[in-house]
Amino acid sequence: QIDSARLWDTIHETAKFGGTPKGGVRRLTLGPEDKQVRDWFRKACEAAGLEVHVDALGSMFGLRKGRDMSKPPVGLGSHLDTQPTGGKFDGVLGTLAALEVVRTLNDAGIETEAPICIVNWTNEEGSRFAPAMMASAAYVGDFTTDDILSRKDADGITVAEALDGIGYRGEAPVGTQKFASFVELHIEQGPILEAEHKTIGVVDSGQGVLWYDGKITGFESHAGSTPMPLRRDALATLSEIVLAMESIARKHGPKAVGTIGEAVIANPSRNVIPGEIAFTVDCRSADAAIMDALDRDLRAAVAEIAARRKVDVKLDLVWRKPPTHFDPKLVDAVENAAQALGYSNRRITSGAGHDACNLNTRIPTAMVFVPCKDGVSHNELEDATQADCTAGANVLMHTVLALAGV
Amino acid sequence: QIDSARLWDTIHETAKFGGTPKGGVRRLTLGPEDKQVRDWFRKACEAAGLEVHVDALGSMFGLRKGRDMSKPPVGLGSHLDTQPTGGKFDGVLGTLAALEVVRTLNDAGIETEAPICIVNWTNEEGSRFAPAMMASAAYVGDFTTDDILSRKDADGITVAEALDGIGYRGEAPVGTQKFASFVELHIEQGPILEAEHKTIGVVDSGQGVLWYDGKITGFESHAGSTPMPLRRDALATLSEIVLAMESIARKHGPKAVGTIGEAVIANPSRNVIPGEIAFTVDCRSADAAIMDALDRDLRAAVAEIAARRKVDVKLDLVWRKPPTHFDPKLVDAVENAAQALGYSNRRITSGAGHDACNLNTRIPTAMVFVPCKDGVSHNELEDATQADCTAGANVLMHTVLALAGV
Ligand SMILES: NC(=O)NCCC(=O)O
Ligand SMILES: NC(=O)NCCC(=O)O
Numbered sequence: 136q137i138d139s140a141r142l143w144d145t146i147h148e149t150a151k152f153g154g155t156p157k158g159g160v161r162r163l164t165l166g167p168e169d170k171q172v173r174d175w176f177r178k179a180c181e182a183a184g185l186e187v188h189v190d191a192l193g194s195m196f197g198l199r200k201g202r203d204m205s206k207p208p209v210g211l212g213s214h215l216d217t218q219p220t221g222g223k224f225d226g227v228l229g230t231l232a233a234l235e236v237v238r239t240l241n242d243a244g245i246e247t248e249a250p251i252c253i254v255n256w257t258n259e260e261g262s263r264f265a266p267a268m269m270a271s272a273a274y275v276g277d278f279t280t281d282d283i284l285s286r287k288d289a290d291g292i293t294v295a296e297a298l299d300g301i302g303y304r305g306e307a308p309v310g311t312q313k314f315a316s317f318v319e320l321h322i323e324q325g326p327i328l329e330a331e332h333k334t335i336g337v338v339d340s341g342q343g344v345l346w347y348d349g350k351i352t353g354f355e356s357h358a359g360s361t362p363m364p365l366r367r368d369a370l371a372t373l374s375e376i377v378l379a380m381e382s383i384a385r386k387h388g389p390k391a392v393g394t395i396g397e398a399v400i401a402n403p404s405r406n407v408i409p410g411e412i413a414f415t416v417d418c419r420s421a422d423a424a425i426m427d428a429l430d431r432d433l434r435a436a437v438a439e440i441a442a443r444r445k446v447d448v449k450l451d452l453v454w455r456k457p458p459t460h461f462d463p464k465l466v467d468a469v470e471n472a473a474q475a476l477g478y479s480n481r482r483i484t485s486g487a488g489h490d491a492c493n494l495n496t497r498i499p500t501a502m503v504f505v506p507c508k509d510g511v512s513h514n515e516l517e518d519a520t521q522a523d524c525t526a527g528a529n530v531l532m533h534t535v536l537a538l539a540g541v
Numbered sequence: 542q543i544d545s546a547r548l549w550d551t552i553h554e555t556a557k558f559g560g561t562p563k564g565g566v567r568r569l570t571l572g573p574e575d576k577q578v579r580d581w582f583r584k585a586c587e588a589a590g591l592e593v594h595v596d597a598l599g600s601m602f603g604l605r606k607g608r609d610m611s612k613p614p615v616g617l618g619s620h621l622d623t624q625p626t627g628g629k630f631d632g633v634l635g636t637l638a639a640l641e642v643v644r645t646l647n648d649a650g651i652e653t654e655a656p657i658c659i660v661n662w663t664n665e666e667g668s669r670f671a672p673a674m675m676a677s678a679a680y681v682g683d684f685t686t687d688d689i690l691s692r693k694d695a696d697g698i699t700v701a702e703a704l705d706g707i708g709y710r711g712e713a714p715v716g717t718q719k720f721a722s723f724v725e726l727h728i729e730q731g732p733i734l735e736a737e738h739k740t741i742g743v744v745d746s747g748q749g750v751l752w753y754d755g756k757i758t759g760f761e762s763h764a765g766s767t768p769m770p771l772r773r774d775a776l777a778t779l780s781e782i783v784l785a786m787e788s789i790a791r792k793h794g795p796k797a798v799g800t801i802g803e804a805v806i807a808n809p810s811r812n813v814i815p816g817e818i819a820f821t822v823d824c825r826s827a828d829a830a831i832m833d834a835l836d837r838d839l840r841a842a843v844a845e846i847a848a849r850r851k852v853d854v855k856l857d858l859v860w861r862k863p864p865t866h867f868d869p870k871l872v873d874a875v876e877n878a879a880q881a882l883g884y885s886n887r888r889i890t891s892g893a894g895h896d897a898c899n900l901n902t903r904i905p906t907a908m909v910f911v912p913c914k915d916g917v918s919h920n921e922l923e924d925a926t927q928a929d930c931t932a933g934a935n936v937l938m939h940t941v942l943a944l945a946g947v
Contacts, residue, residue, distance in 0.1 A: 218810050218812075218813055219808040219809075219810055219813075220761060220808045220813075220816075260810075260812070261811060261812060262810035262811060262812065262813070265811065267811075267812065323766070324763045324765075324766040325763070325766035325767065325768070326768070326771065342765060344765065346811060354917075354920070355626060355919060355920040355921075356917055356918065356919055356920055357730045357731070357892065357893055357917075357918040357919040357920075358798065358800035358802055358823045358825075358919070359730075359748060359750065359798060359823070359825050359892045359893040359894060360729070360730040360731035360798075360891070360892025360893045360916070360918065361731065361798065361892070361916065362731070362732070362795055362798070363787070363790050363791050363795075363798055363799075364791075365732065365916070368787075368800070370783055370801055370802075370804065371783055371784065371787055373780070374779070374780035374781070374783040374784050375780070375784065377776055377777055377780040378777065378780050378781065378784070381769070381774075381777055384769050385769050385770075389768055389769075391769075392764065392765060392766075392767070392768070392769055393769075394764035394774070394812070394814055395776055395815075396764055396776075396806075396809060396810055396811045396812060396813050396814065396815060397806065397809040397810065397811055398776065398804070398806060398809070399809075400802075400803065400804060402625040402626045403625075403802060403803040403804070403805075404624050404625055404666075404668035404802055404803065404919070405667060405668060405671065405673075405752060405802045405803055405821045405823050406624075406666070406667060406668065406673065406800070406802060406823050406893075406919065407624055407625075407626075407668070407802050407919045407920075408800055408802065408919075409801075409802060410626075410920070415811045417764045417765070417811055417812050419764075419765050485766070486763065486765045486766025486767070487763055487765040487766045487812075488765060510766070510767065510771070511760075511762055511763075512762065512763040512766065513761060513762055513763040513764070513810070513812065513813045513814075514760070514761040514762055514763075514813075514816070515761075
């Protein structure tokens, strides 16, 4: 059993790096608060006897030796960056529970057969730089390191500049650290476990993701003197697109979601009809055929709206992550650990994307979920109980021990 | 007849203060470019022999003596501020045509019975500070000077600070300069004159305006893991409001318009359902009963949408300007001048608000319109012909001469 109080304390200790008045965390990837939590994490890893290294995209690896160092380690971890108005648990729980597993094994003097390696992946959230989970995507070869290093945030700062700015561009080429398998603990970020009073979600799959960058070009004109029929209003166009995305997602019932999260009017003024808007779209399904339908239906709706309103709409797919099916043997291992520890559990699909979803394309991978309050995440009010976080960390530890061998 | 080439040259000379690459002008009220054009205007007035003074809200007055100085002057003018992506004619034409009238009278050695006074009103556009036409509104007593001085722009800078910043907070209390009557020349900013091949619009009325500040509070949440039915999406809510405003305005046919010009998502992120949005509404009609209906219908639609989507929507009316009916005698004077000069003309309603609409509540006032290309205004592509601008300036001069007496 892990040390519940110690885990809880570290969660709250690190929540001060970027802590917000509403009790959330604003710790955008590679910003000053991310540097603070990284420095803290590096020290904590070193104090726990881990050998720490940082790769060329800033992901941090802490290796705990095993009896047989010829074996690749079992990986565990998550991320320490947050959304602009994020919570204390998203990513943090999985990373600090990985640290807690190491601390518990140290205290109990337990040596594993294979080494184990805890990880803090760079930019899981994807709100400062796109795509989300970019470092683990580069790790599995979905993108080159140079491609990712050149991605820019809204202010035009590249990943490379941001890494150098906080001193976290490591020496090790991406992919240097090998893994035999990987396990990630995370809050569910959805309402199912809580509603069904289950402590552990045994994650067997994950939704695929489509991200688009959109731009609407209508025509700026006077809000008072331009008759309604002559308008080419970019905001009215966006409004139809937002509602179309909503109804397309609803059409697929619980099997799809669709969101416009960002929309910026160029040169806005109260008495000017908006002429240009940049926006982004996020839509998802765990079913590849439905993902194709979402793409097709969205493009058709946008084309119809644009033609009818005589405006130009560009919609560029900037990221496509297929649905994830986690490794059946590892999923079983997670389920066995939950059963053995006596925690109520169920199989579940992840609504969110995770580094584990990327790693799974190359390495046997699985995930452990615990409930979060009202299913709320990406919100400063995100919350989870100490008991559930402890249960999740215990399942993580026992899964890792089963994989690494004692 | 005014000097057509000289008028055209001054319009293009001043267009360099805040000139944009697309051929428009960005000269936000009381900003550095506004200071440049004000300095230019003051010098030009002084060179034309006018006695210049500035009032406590920065409006600039240039007095040309008449034979009978016991008579209050006939006022003429407009404004030199622009929209963020504005054109070269909106406001500028009326102000520089007023200067051109003085120059022409000087050249011809014409003395008027009553004095005449040319004006550059502060913040007609209303995009940096609300409401629009704020200085003329204070002039007629709709707001106190202190109220207006305390209005803030988006960066929290007050009108008082902005005036001090460019050295245009004058000594004269607002209202010091009296007028017997006022005439404003402006581009139509709508498509009617051009469509009907008329050179002069004899403006007999103007739309009333309702301005609202809105705020939507939904709930931020994860774009991937929050099921569609559980969402309280602020952007989807705004989208319904935008389309409701559009259909309410359309319902009243050509007699109403409605626009959402500004909308800002708080802490936007690609994978976060928008939780909070600030927006503004501008809706108008020349019919007071329709204005009441617009307000009623908009509030009802917003209430229904908010309740159905379980979000909170605040809608505060921040400005209400009733429809304008210009002074019949002055309207006749404009029409007579247009007829005498042989310009094709028609009576017209102003879709836009103008300082003349405020002044009309206290002083006999009228307006002269000239066509603009495709009816486009509040756009960098705004355009008008030299011939039409010249015609408008001639009608302005002959109306003023008729009112002031020769
Ligand atoms: N777990 C999580 O919130 N990831 C962020 C990436 C996404 O799914 O949008
Ligand atoms: N004439 C003009 O564009 N005025 C700006 C105020 C408004 O009507 O919105």
